[in-house]
Amino acid sequence: MKLAFAGPDGVIILILYAVVMLWIGYVAGRGQKSLQKSLSGYYLAGKNLGIIALFFTLYATQYSGNTIVGYAPTAYREGFSWLQSIPFMTIIIAMYLMFAPRLYVISKRKNFVTPTDWISYRFQSKGVTLLAIFLMLWGLGNYLLEQLVAIGHAVAGMTGGTIPYQWGVIAFVLVMLAYEWLGGMKAVAFTDVMQGVVLMIGVVVFLGGAFYLVGGNFADVTRQIAETEPAKVAVPGWETSINWFSMLLLVGFGAAIYPHAVQRIYSAESERTLKRSFARMAWMPPLTTGLVFLIGIIGISLFPGLDERGSEQLVGLIANQVASINLIFYWVMVLFFGAIVAAIISTADSVLLSFSSMLSNDLYGKYINPDASEERKVKFGKIGGVIAVAILLWIAWNPPATLYDIFVLKFELLVQVAPAFFLGLYWKRLSAGPVFWGMLTGAICSGALTLSGFGTLWGIHGGVIGLILNLLICVAGSYMTSVSTDHQRQAEEKMAMNL
Amino acid sequence: MSDKVKEPIRNKWIWIGLAFIVLAIVPWYWPKGALQSMILGFPLWAFVSTLFSLILCGYLSWLCLHQWHLVEDKEEAERRGEGDEG
Numbered sequence: 001m002k003l004a005f006a007g008p009d010g011v012i013i014l015i016l017y018a019v020v021m022l023w024i025g026y027v028a029g030r031g032q033k034s035l036q037k038s039l040s041g042y043y044l045a046g047k048n049l050g051i052i053a054l055f056f057t058l059y060a061t062q063y064s065g066n067t068i069v070g071y072a073p074t075a076y077r078e079g080f081s082w083l084q085s086i087p088f089m090t091i092i093i094a095m096y097l098m099f100a101p102r103l104y105v106i107s108k109r110k111n112f113v114t115p116t117d118w119i120s121y122r123f124q125s126k127g128v129t130l131l132a133i134f135l136m137l138w139g140l141g142n143y144l145l146e147q148l149v150a151i152g153h154a155v156a157g158m159t160g161g162t163i164p165y166q167w168g169v170i171a172f173v174l175v176m177l178a179y180e181w182l183g184g185m186k187a188v189a190f191t192d193v194m195q196g197v198v199l200m201i202g203v204v205v206f207l208g209g210a211f212y213l214v215g216g217n218f219a220d221v222t223r224q225i226a227e228t229e230p231a232k233v234a235v236p237g238w239e240t241s242i243n244w245f246s247m248l249l250l251v252g253f254g255a256a257i258y259p260h261a262v263q264r265i266y267s268a269e270s271e272r273t274l275k276r277s278f279a280r281m282a283w284m285p286p287l288t289t290g291l292v293f294l295i296g297i298i299g300i301s302l303f304p305g306l307d308e309r310g311s312e313q314l315v316g317l318i319a320n321q322v323a324s325i326n327l328i329f330y331w332v333m334v335l336f337f338g339a340i341v342a343a344i345i346s347t348a349d350s351v352l353l354s355f356s357s358m359l360s361n362d363l364y365g366k367y368i369n370p371d372a373s374e375e376r377k378v379k380f381g382k383i384g385g386v387i388a389v390a391i392l393l394w395i396a397w398n399p400p401a402t403l404y405d406i407f408v409l410k411f412e413l414l415v416q417v418a419p420a421f422f423l424g425l426y427w428k429r430l431s432a433g434p435v436f437w438g439m440l441t442g443a444i445c446s447g448a449l450t451l452s453g454f455g456t457l458w459g460i461h462g463g464v465i466g467l468i469l470n471l472l473i474c475v476a477g478s479y480m481t482s483v484s485t486d487h488q489r490q491a492e493e494k495m496a497m498n499l
Numbered sequence: 500m501s502d503k504v505k506e507p508i509r510n511k512w513i514w515i516g517l518a519f520i521v522l523a524i525v526p527w528y529w530p531k532g533a534l535q536s537m538i539l540g541f542p543l544w545a546f547v548s549t550l551f552s553l554i555l556c557g558y559l560s561w562l563c564l565h566q567w568h569l570v571e572d573k574e575e576a577e578r579r580g581e582g583d584e585g
Contacts, residue, residue, distance in 0.1 A: 080545040086552040087524045093559045094517055097507045101567050108570075218540035226534060226542075234532050235544045241527035248521065270578070271571045279563035282556050290549075426508065497569060499504055 003157055004320045005334045010158040013338040018175045021191050021345070025179020028187035035184055037375040039113045039365075042184035043357040044267040047108070053189040055277040057350070058264055060192035062092070062255065062281075063199065063288050065344035066150050068206075071289060072318075073311040075296025079225070079232020082293055084244045088251040089285035093278055095256035099421050100265050104274055105497040106425075107266045114354075115262040115417070116362040122424050122494050125432035131439055132417050133362050136259050139414030140355045141392065143258075146410070147348035148173065148389075148396045154344060157316060158337045169396060172341070173389055176349045181382060185267060188349045195339075195346035200287070202339035205332050207291045209322030210298045218294070221301040228304060242459035250461045253418045254411035260354035262421075315340075356385035412450050412463035416442040419474045427478075428491040434477025442470030505568040513562060520558060523551040 003010070035041045049057065075082040103118065112118055115136065120129040148169055155168025163171070179187045214221050226233045255261060268274035299314045302321065306314070323333040360381030364372065372380075416439045423430045446466030449455070455462055507513050526544045529535075535543040 080542060081526075083545055083548055083552070084525075086549070087521070087555055090552065090555050090559060091521070093563070097513075097559070097562060097567065099508075101506055101569055102508075105570055219537060220540075222537055222540045222542070226537075230534055231532075233542050233545075234534050235526055235529040235542075237531050238527070241525050244525045245521075248525075270574045271567075271569060272575065275563045275567050275571075279560040282560035282563065286549075286553060286556060290552075499569060499573075 003316055003337070004323045005330060005337070006157070006159055007162055009331075009334050010337065011162055013334050014155065014158065014163075014341060017338045017342050018172070020194060021175055021179055021342070024191045024194060025182040025187040028179075028183030028190045032183075032186075035186070036378055037373075039357070039361055039374050039377060040111060040266075042378045043113055043353060043360070043381075044263060045185040045189055047267055048269045049185075049189055049264075049267045049273070050269055051273045051276055053193060054264065054268055054273055055280050056196040057189040057192040057267075058261075058277055058281050059284055060196035060199065060343065060346035061260060061264070061350040062089070062347075063196075063284070063343065064147060064150070064347035065154060065199075065340040065342075066146065066347075067289060068199075068203065068292050068295075068340055068343070069150065069154070069315050071292045072296040072299060073314045075293045076299045076306070076311045076314050077308065079229070079297070079300070081232075081236040081240050081244075082296065084247055085289040085293055086285045087244075088247050089289050090282060091248050091252040092255045093282045095252045096265075096278055099256075099425055100274070100278070101271075102425050102495075102497060103262070103421070104265050104268065104271060105499075106494075109498070112266055113263075113361045114358050115257065115259050115421075116358060116366075119417075119420050119424070120366065122491070123420070123432040123435060125436065127436045128420070128432050128439070129362075129366070131436060132420060133358060135413050135417055135439065135443055137355065137358060139410045140259060140351050140358075141388065142410040144348060144351045144355065144389070145392045145395055147344050147351065148392055150344045151341065151348065152396065154337070154341045158341065166397065169393060172345055173393070176345055176352065177386065177389070180349055180353060185263075185353060188346075188353055189267075191349065192346050195342040198335070198339035199343040199346075202336040203288060203291050203295075206319070206322065206336055207295055209325065209329055209333070210295050210302070210318055212325060213318070213321055214298055214301055218298075221298055225297070225300050229300065232300065239459040243456065243461075246456070246460045246464045249467070250411050250415060250463050253422075253467065254415040254463070257418050257421055258354075258414065259358060260350040263354055263357065352385055352389065355388060356381035359384035359388075412446040412461070412466065413443050415463050415467050416446070416470050418467065419471055423471075423474060425495055428488045428495065429478045429483060430474060430491075431478050431481050431483050431487070433481055434474045437477060438470040438473035441473055442466035445469050503568060503572070505566050507562055507566050510566060513566060516558065517555075520551055520555050524548050524555065 029035060040047055071085055110121060116129060116133055119132045151172050152165040152169040155163050156165040179191060222233060265274065299318055303317055319333045319337065323330045360377045364380040365377045419438060420435055443466065446462040449462030449465060457465060526548055529544045538546040541549060
């Protein structure tokens with residue numbers, strides 16, 4: 001499929017977006033020499049993000065271009081049961097509420113930079129820390145890979161192949177690295193404001209165009225689907241309901257403890273800023289995944305009978321029709337596709353920054369050269385990040401078939417770190433041994449289930465089955481391990497907020 | 500802890516409320532495969548599910564603002580102090 005606006009117009013808009021991002025990165029880093037010399041300065045914007053930057057960086061990081069390009073086709077294929085994409089994005093806020101208030105207080109007191117800082121502080125165990133680092137880097141790496149693949153497809157699609165897939169990825173990775181190196185988290189958060197705004201506006205206008213194409217009447221659309229493909233409108237079966245519950249658990253726990261998500265808790269300038277940002281975030285799923293869901297449903301009426309491969313092109317197909325309405329819609333669609341690229345980059349930059357911070361602070365700072373200066377640690381993370389991207393790019397040349405499958409894969413392993421936060425913050429009996437064995441068993445179980453083709457069992461995701469096993473080992477193991485009162489008192493002190 | 504200090508995890512009613520909303524969102528309680536009447540272009544089950552999804556958004560947003568209060572007073576007092584000095 002060729003986009004109606006593929007070619008010079010698409011190229012111009014992409015260059016424009018790239019220039020704006022570089023400019024914002026330059027402004028964010030200008031005159032701030034100390035930024036490069038401090039871990040919390042570079043990776044957490046000096047723990048001083050205000051409400052606008054914090055809200056938009058939470059938003060633009062959580063909602064990628066994939067949310068549009070990948071979720072609309074899923075709504076197309078599954079019909080109304082894809083409504084689950086609204087609650088599973090909302091439930092993330094509930095999960096934050098379980099641990100963020102306390103973690104924020106402790107992180108300020110102990111000056112945490114990465115999620116691993118909490119884990120090593122709480123459990124004082126090399127095994128737990130290294131396993132958690134491994135699982136989180138694995139999850140982040142997979143997530144970053146997914147974003148890189150998406151950048152390539154979006155750029156190639158938008159320019160009609162004028163900029164080939166590989167060159168598209170390389171060009172935008174260079175832009176991303178440039179502004180990230182200039183301004184660290186501050187640059188990432190400030191570009192997120194721009195990227196978040198264009199994404200929000202883009203989705204609304206795109207839905208408006210799609211509505212125009214079907215004559216503005218959603219009831220007619222559903223009626224037509226009910227006649228031709230009744231299964232997409234009918235009450236879903238048991239397995240789908242179980243799958244909803246499972247997805248709520250998997251995405252809720254997984255997305256809330258993403259390293260870059262946890263680092264946004266650390267970056268807030270105050271509790272007031274953090275809770276107000278989360279309060280606004282709670283309303284974003286209906287306005288983002290909810291609208292994308294409607295686009296997918298309208299797609300069933302506009303382009304009936306697409307197979308799985310064909311449906312993956314849905315957003316492009318609709319955009320072509322919207323662009324042909326008139327010249328204004330044409331240019332809005334060009335801007336919208338640029339916004340999709342920008343939204344993918346806004347997610348990728350946060351993931352890369354988080355990845356680098358774990359290399360700097362956790363691997364290098366805790367184990368390789370703990371005595372190094374913070375400036376040197378930051379430098380290690382920057383270079384390590386570039387090497388990681390180079391390896392991922394090599395993998396990205398052979399991308400997997402559909403976007404959704406890899407989305408589930410990354411949560412399966414990452415979610416196993418959850419008990420160290422959700423139980424570790426409140427339960428003083430929880431000890432290092434059971435946490436280690438729980439995490440390892442959960443990761444092996446969910447990895448094996450997924451790799452052997454059992455991504456879900458009776459609708460329950462492999463990651464959730466692994467997590468349940470993990471939790472059982474943590475709880476039973478901690479009750480069976482004898483922990484001295486001295487040890488428990490130490491744990492209690494670490495969990496305390498000292499209000 | 501003073502009375503004003505609020506930590507969401509300590510209040511079990513928050514989580515009981517959340518469980519009820521989630522149970523209402525997931526469409527497990529409808530007859531399977533039934534084709535239902537439409538409301539605003541949504542089949543009845545999907546309309547109810549969306550309605551409770553919106554209630555979930557409002558509930559969580561409210562919880563963030565009103566049931567989470569740990570160090571806010573201290574931080575804001577410190578900020579005001581800094582402002583006065585500046």
